[in-house]
Amino acid sequence: MLRLALLTFRARRGTFAGTFAALLLGSAVLSACGILLESGLRSSVEPQRYAAADAVVAGPRHMEIPVDTLEGPRRESVPLTERAPVPAAAAGRIADVAGVRDVVPDIGFPARLVGADGAPVPGRLGAPATGHNWSGVRLGAYELTRGRAPRGDGEVVLDADLARRAGAGTGDELSVMTGSEPRAVRVTGIVSLPEGTAPRRSAVFFSDAEARHLVPGGTVTAYGVLAEPGTDTGELARSLDAALTGGPEVYTGDRRGHAEFPEVAVGGGAVVTLAAAVGGNVLLVAVLVVHSTMSLSVRHRRREIALLRAVGATPRQIRRMVAAETSLVAAVAGVLGWPVGVVLVHWTRDRFAGYGIVPPDFRPVIGPLPVLGAVLVTVLTALTAVLVAALRASRVPPSEALGGAAAEPAGPGRGRTITGLVLAGCAVAAFGTGLRLRGDFQALVGLANSMVLMLVVAAAVLGPLLARGAARFLGPVLRRTGVTGGLAAANTRADAHRFAGAVTPLVLAVSFAATVVFAQTTALEEAADQTRAGLVADRVLTSAAGVEPGVVERVRDLPQVETATGLVRSEAVAVGSMLGEETSTVFQAQGLDPRALGRTVDLDVRDGDPARLRPGTVAVSARAASLLDLDVGGGTVLWLGDGTRVEAEVVAVYERGTGFADLTFDHDTLLAHTTDRRDTTVLVAATGGAEAGKKLDEGLADIAARYPGTVVRADLAVRDQLREQEANAWVNYLVVGIIIAYTGVTVVNTQAMNTATRRREFALLRLAGAHPRQVRRMMRRETLAVVTAGVVIGTAACLLPLALVALAVNGTVVPGIPPLGLPAVAATAAVLAAAGTMIPTRLLLRIPPAETLGARE
Numbered sequence: 001m002l003r004l005a006l007l008t009f010r011a012r013r014g015t016f017a018g019t020f021a022a023l024l025l026g027s028a029v030l031s032a033c034g035i036l037l038e039s040g041l042r043s044s045v046e047p048q049r050y051a052a053a054d055a056v057v058a059g060p061r062h063m064e065i066p067v068d069t070l071e072g073p074r075r076e077s078v079p080l081t082e083r084a085p086v087p088a089a090a091a092g093r094i095a096d097v098a099g100v101r102d103v104v105p106d107i108g109f110p111a112r113l114v115g116a117d118g119a120p121v122p123g124r125l126g127a128p129a130t131g132h133n134w135s136g137v138r139l140g141a142y143e144l145t146r147g148r149a150p151r152g153d154g155e156v157v158l159d160a161d162l163a164r165r166a167g168a169g170t171g172d173e174l175s176v177m178t179g180s181e182p183r184a185v186r187v188t189g190i191v192s193l194p195e196g197t198a199p200r201r202s203a204v205f206f207s208d209a210e211a212r213h214l215v216p217g218g219t220v221t222a223y224g225v226l227a228e229p230g231t232d233t234g235e236l237a238r239s240l241d242a243a244l245t246g247g248p249e250v251y252t253g254d255r256r257g258h259a260e261f262p263e264v265a266v267g268g269g270a271v272v273t274l275a276a277a278v279g280g281n282v283l284l285v286a287v288l289v290v291h292s293t294m295s296l297s298v299r300h301r302r303r304e305i306a307l308l309r310a311v312g313a314t315p316r317q318i319r320r321m322v323a324a325e326t327s328l329v330a331a332v333a334g335v336l337g338w339p340v341g342v343v344l345v346h347w348t349r350d351r352f353a354g355y356g357i358v359p360p361d362f363r364p365v366i367g368p369l370p371v372l373g374a375v376l377v378t379v380l381t382a383l384t385a386v387l388v389a390a391l392r393a394s395r396v397p398p399s400e401a402l403g404g405a406a407a408e409p410a411g412p413g414r415g416r417t418i419t420g421l422v423l424a425g426c427a428v429a430a431f432g433t434g435l436r437l438r439g440d441f442q443a444l445v446g447l448a449n450s451m452v453l454m455l456v457v458a459a460a461v462l463g464p465l466l467a468r469g470a471a472r473f474l475g476p477v478l479r480r481t482g483v484t485g486g487l488a489a490a491n492t493r494a495d496a497h498r499f500a501g502a503v504t505p506l507v508l509a510v511s512f513a514a515t516v517v518f519a520q521t522t523a524l525e526e527a528a529d530q531t532r533a534g535l536v537a538d539r540v541l542t543s544a545a546g547v548e549p550g551v552v553e554r555v556r557d558l559p560q561v562e563t564a565t566g567l568v569r570s571e572a573v574a575v576g577s578m579l580g581e582e583t584s585t586v587f588q589a590q591g592l593d594p595r596a597l598g599r600t601v602d603l604d605v606r607d608g609d610p611a612r613l614r615p616g617t618v619a620v621s622a623r624a625a626s627l628l629d630l631d632v633g634g635g636t637v638l639w640l641g642d643g644t645r646v647e648a649e650v651v652a653v654y655e656r657g658t659g660f661a662d663l664t665f666d667h668d669t670l671l672a673h674t675t676d677r678r679d680t681t682v683l684v685a686a687t688g689g690a691e692a693g694k695k696l697d698e699g700l701a702d703i704a705a706r707y708p709g710t711v712v713r714a715d716l717a718v719r720d721q722l723r724e725q726e727a728n729a730w731v732n733y734l735v736v737g738i739i740i741a742y743t744g745v746t747v748v749n750t751q752a753m754n755t756a757t758r759r760r761e762f763a764l765l766r767l768a769g770a771h772p773r774q775v776r777r778m779m780r781r782e783t784l785a786v787v788t789a790g791v792v793i794g795t796a797a798c799l800l801p802l803a804l805v806a807l808a809v810n811g812t813v814v815p816g817i818p819p820l821g822l823p824a825v826a827a828t829a830a831v832l833a834a835a836g837t838m839i840p841t842r843l844l845l846r847i848p849p850a851e852t853l854g855a856r857e
Helices: 002-011 013-041 090-095 134-139 160-166 208-214 233-243 253-260 262-300 302-310 315-354 368-394 398-405 414-436 441-461 463-479 483-494 496-534 550-556 594-600 622-628 667-671 690-706 723-756 759-767 772-810 821-845 849-854
Strands: 055-058 062-069 072-079 100-106 108-110 112-114 130-133 143-147 155-159 173-177 183-192 203-206 222-227 249-251 539-547 561-578 581-592 605-608 617-621 635-640 645-654 663-666 679-686 710-713
Touching: 013 262, 013 315, 013 368, 013 723, 055 233, 055 253, 062 561, 072 262, 072 581, 090 100, 090 222, 090 233, 100 130, 100 134, 130 134, 130 208, 134 203, 134 208, 134 222, 155 160, 160 183, 203 208, 222 233, 233 249, 249 253, 253 262, 262 302, 262 315, 262 368, 262 441, 262 496, 262 723, 302 315, 315 368, 315 723, 414 441, 414 772, 441 463, 441 496, 441 772, 463 483, 463 496, 463 772, 483 496, 483 772, 496 723, 496 772, 496 821, 539 550, 539 690, 550 561, 550 679, 550 690, 561 594, 561 622, 561 667, 581 594, 581 622, 581 667, 594 679, 617 622, 617 635, 622 645, 645 663, 663 667, 679 690, 690 710, 723 772, 723 821, 759 772, 759 821, 759 849, 772 821
Parallel strands: 130 203, 155 183, 581 663, 617 645
Antiparallel strands: 055 222, 055 249, 062 072, 062 581, 100 222, 108 130, 112 173, 143 183, 155 203, 173 183, 539 679, 539 710, 561 581, 561 635, 561 679, 605 645, 617 663, 635 645
16 A cells, blocks of 8 residues: 555645645644644743852742632632742741851842943843842852942942943943932942853942842842752751741752743743644644644545556555545654744744744744654644544445546535534634633634634534535625636536635634734724723833832922822732633722822722722722622732732722723822832923923933933833734734634635646647637636635624624724725735736646547546
């Protein structure tokens, strides 16, 4: 069978080209997802400031949220979005552990350097520099290469990379912002890492006394543990864990890098989630696409299989032959898809870094497991699809083989019909489930994707029925376009299976594209509208690295300012109920001064009074109130971004959570639980007329000049406010883009394979007097019928899911579709279908008809 398979492969290279392309792209995407998954799981970075520590005690990177499920109580692990500090009291417990020689605190805080030109000095990888206490240098690989250590206030030591960026050396004076106006400091020394090593984050070292003064509250970033000689690190870590039960975490080995650079672990977790989501969606689509391609390939070979059966080949031999052919093609495609997947990974890494999902220096891990997994999945998927497709063809009795080879069943069997109807019913049931989840946008988007997949599979199963219906509807329209239109109508009606095979990939592409893209445009459009309507502040101050806390106080002192508030953003976790069981949900959170809320932000309050915000209270959006079953006066338990558990009373419910945040806290309450203790923006409400406005602008410009990097605007930039939502939307666009690319190749393949099998038909038409131009015109009308059916059925498949999403976002069943949205989707489908049809048609028409009829099939 292998020899026969090789001979068949050589004779039908064109037929296998389409199958090879579909499998190659599938392997590339699965390889890319596997690489990203492995990279996220193995994401690590070597410690720098903690390189000399045997162990590091720092805040946890996850919080454990207790929930009640149908299986019983359990704890869900949720990543922290803010750094959790370590209380100073932990130092004594650490020092008491056997084997500990010394405990060195590392105190970290924001410290933006200002150059001689008055502009902030950019730090390594675009991140602002951080300040640290000088004694913490003992924990790492930094060495003092020039000058001396800082001894008092106003003295700093810079790392060599930051000094080069600032153009500073020992003895020079610079300015630094550490939560206040820039103040002058003198550079007393330069520290460097070992040669060839660049710092991941720029550092400014202060004296210990000044560092403790700049970080009030008695907390530190981490404690570095120096062990006695000969102490086993693993045993030391277990002893420290026992001494710190229920508190900070102990990091040893490579995990010390996670304590120093927590964003690496957060980015790795995000990549794992994304890779799993994309891989799962692509695998489901791949199964459908490969099955469609393989079924079409086997159907085009029905004469060959019939002849083999007539000369004595058994069904088992037929299946072995097609399995051998497919295994060869799938194995080669799987292996060659790996380098394409590597290129795709590097492209997506740059996009992820641009949206802040991963650190700028995130490096993919290229190992052997992803390629092996992709090849295995590709081969198994292709084998399963081709064996299912070949099952019916191989069972045809020899006496009926040649006679039945040219005939196709009129429609799907009873089993396929029942399966298709069941899938359609499941999609409708999922819509009913979505009505119960109408407040959870992310859950609804996932449910909408599932609904689309069920409807697409149902359309594929019921393809011949839908194709015959579409042919009956489009036939009269095509016949009105002349003789070539009549031929096109006859062809679409005569071969429903071929027509259905061409329409199904288009349905998949159109429905997935419309659902994912228009779900995001609906959410972004509503968010932008709410942001524009809800921002009533007269002026806005922003800064790329966050606004220093002292800015808002200076703004309030201006006589032209009625009120002002800092706006701080973070995240919080709450426990809600979904489908009868509890689950943790992450919400966007914002902190505002309640005294300035009404004059700077209009949240469209539905009930209660957000001016009552105090520590221990919260205002919630209508979406959050629905998910958490909350009303004004009720209480809820929340976990802030640094893992702090708070019990809060609900004082207001508002409508504009999509444009701002679902949870609103008192400004100082939320600010105290963020890593940098900086405002995202400062919102200003002015008094007086035009003259007062001019003086206000002058006053704000003077304040901005005192805090380099601060910018004054007349309104809040909607794009900046919705940056995180745009990042989430881009991830979904990436998913749908990959699926469209995959299905796009399938559309071209399907059309090309269908067209290539019609060369005898074209030759007969030409011998009967048809001009090549007329044949091309006929094929254009058939393509128009395929595109029309694919776009209409695909659009119908996404109507219910999009209605569900729109209901959750804006309270109506009308999604936010851009004016050119559907035309763009239809045009893309038309281009793909036309490319797969007209190019092979033109090539086939160049062959003389007599030569075509004389050639073997």
